[in-house]
């Protein structure tokens with residue numbers, strides 16, 4: 001104890017010294033920032049007064065150009081001092097959270113390494129006084145206990161000994177306590193953190209990143225890193241901390257925000273994760289849902305069903321035969337087999353589907369259709385069909401241009417004969433020439449413009465075309481039924497989501513696509529919900545990217561998956577190197593909630609809960625909907641009174657959510673969560689399962705868990721997703737007969 005007092009005093013003295021450094025640097029940074037702003041104003045004023053205001057003439061442009069350099073350097077100085085101010089202000093709130101005393105084999109003394117959310121240099125001593133959590137040496141904290149340890153520095157591996165591992169609680173600038181972290185105490189600290197209430201925005205976990213999570217976050221050796229993890233094992237947290245790490249790591253390979261793209265399951269999730277990178281001191285990274293990629297890729301922006309509506313439609317479909325056919329059709333069109341058919345179709349377009357007409361001009365056949373076709377077929381195979389056709393167009397018009405010289409005297413003669421106005425002969429001849437060229441251009445554009453939607457419709461609508469392209473592909477037994485169902489759907493002006501994907505893939509095969517060429521890292525969360533065609537599209541869209549892919553084969557919606565998912569992904573993306581990490585420990589749920597949720601998975605699924613206890617989930621029955629509503633309200637109010645901030649009432653689909661909302665809205669303050677909704681900070685939310693993916697609530701109520709709603713293997717997975725959204729409390733409600741999947745819990 002006495003020793004603790006002494007240590008505490010030493011730590012407080014150190015902390016105060018650090019605070020002083022931060023304050024001094026903050027003062028300087030603010031001065032630098034104001035000065036740079038003033039300099040920028042000055043340069044602007046100077047430019048305004050002394051330079052020409054037009055860059056159109058040479059002198060004006062030359063005068064303006066002498067200001068570009070000072071303007072750029074002033075702007076850079078403002079940005080970097082603003083960044084420094086942000087960092088220092090963050091450090092003032094919580095300067096560091098850990099310390100390790102490390103003695104490398106090459107040195108004789110232990111160095112005190114303080115670890116925080118950013119690097120702090122001591123300007124006088126030119127040393128680092130706080131190490132960024134992403135620095136190589138900080139990995140010692142996440143990966144080792146006291147004793148032998150090593151880390152990989154840019155110059156090679158450094159081995160040594162950790163003499164001390166200490167953690168600090170510094171909140172809002174106040175040093176609260178420290179403890180020396182053996183495994184047990186560190187677990188206690190993590191338990192305390194996990195016991196807190198959630199908020200509508202995801203939090204950072206830098207203080208408690210676990211060893212295997214750290215390995216995933218810092219992996220730079222694999223082009224494709226895949227993580228299979230049970231619900232709540234930290235996949236999304238890993239994804240975002242990894243992005244922050246990749247942006248920090250190695251000067252030469254450092255990624256800019258614009259080099260990275262995150263693929264989220266829905267827009268609500270995009271909002272949920274939007275705070276993490278700014279909290280880590282990084283700019284936000286572009287986050288998209290797959291539908292955005294489809295919209296960006298299709299030139300004429302056809303209307304198509306959203307991914308959300310596609311899954312909602314399946315979940316809520318009550319006719320088992322319609323649902324089965326819809327699913328078979330969808331699964332076929334998003335399969336590897338279908339993408340192979342689309343590949344063959346794209347390859348066969350110039351030989352079999354584009355009609356190359358004879359091109360005539362000045363009464364002569366300038367090019368025969370056969371010549372044009374052969375010319376395209378002989379072009380370099382690595383360029384896209386769209387580019388080949390545009391080269392062909394150029395070739396045709398170069399020739400016509402030459403022939404126009406001979407053509408003009410003839411047109412003049414014709415004009416003389418035609419014209420009722422003898423003085424306008426030349427003008428009239430020019431008009432005739434333009435008319436001819438326009439007609440010719442129309443004729444050429446007609447066969448070279450490839451409309452992916454019409455081409456796709458032709459593939460589905462033409463008897464036997466698809467069959468003829470599928471020589472080496474195994475087709476579903478009921479392919480005839482699938483095709484006629486698809487034809488009916490394609491008659492609609494809005495494309496089904498799976499058709500929009502197929503059209504996108506076809507467009508990517510035949511068209512040019514440079515939109516995402518700069519992207520170097522693609523992060524895909526909730527990967528289990530994507531089909532092979534999604535990954536084929538990603539491969540086409542992001543040819544220069546490395547991938548981080550995170551998923552849980554047990555959290556599929558209207559789909560069954562197994563570990564072969566990761567083999568298929570690897571097979572499609574063809575990375576130089578790949579690895580798959582499996583994480584079985586959940587940090588989100590109490591151990592009672594996790595073991596209750598495990599009844600929805602196959603026996604033998606490995607899982608481990610972070611040892612945090614809570615109430616046993618209850619399965620509550622009511623004799624009527626009215627009484628059930630009453631019980632829901634009772635539980636929501638109870639949860640609120642317990643201090644839980646976010647309470648999620650999870651329904652099977654959007655329709656059920658809406659109807660429950662309209663019955664409860666005058667009796668309880670609540671929010672109905674739609675797609676595109678803004679995330680609120682706290683409250684009671686009614687949300688369909690699809691929208692709840694990836695999110696979490698302090699207390700979860702699953703509505704209507706009766707036999708009719710939850711009876712298929714796919715429904716069982718929905719119950720797993722819904723029940724694992726709960727951090728501290730979980731209860732299930734039903735009328736009639738309980739779903740046969742629910743055995744555990746205490747029936748009331």
Ligand SMILES: Nc1ncnc2c1ncn2[C@@H]1O[C@H](COP(=O)(O)OP(=O)(O)OP(=O)(O)O)[C@@H](O)[C@H]1O
Pocket residue numbers: 190193194203204205208209210213229230231232233234235236237238552555587588693694695696724
């Ligand atoms: N090392 C950690 N320290 C503290 N909290 C953690 C840690 N890892 C995960 N968590 C917390 O556990 C919860 C679940 O994390 P996350 O959402 O990243 O898991 P997930 O695997 O993506 O879950 P799901 O599959 O359900 O989407 C979050 O509240 C997160 O902050």
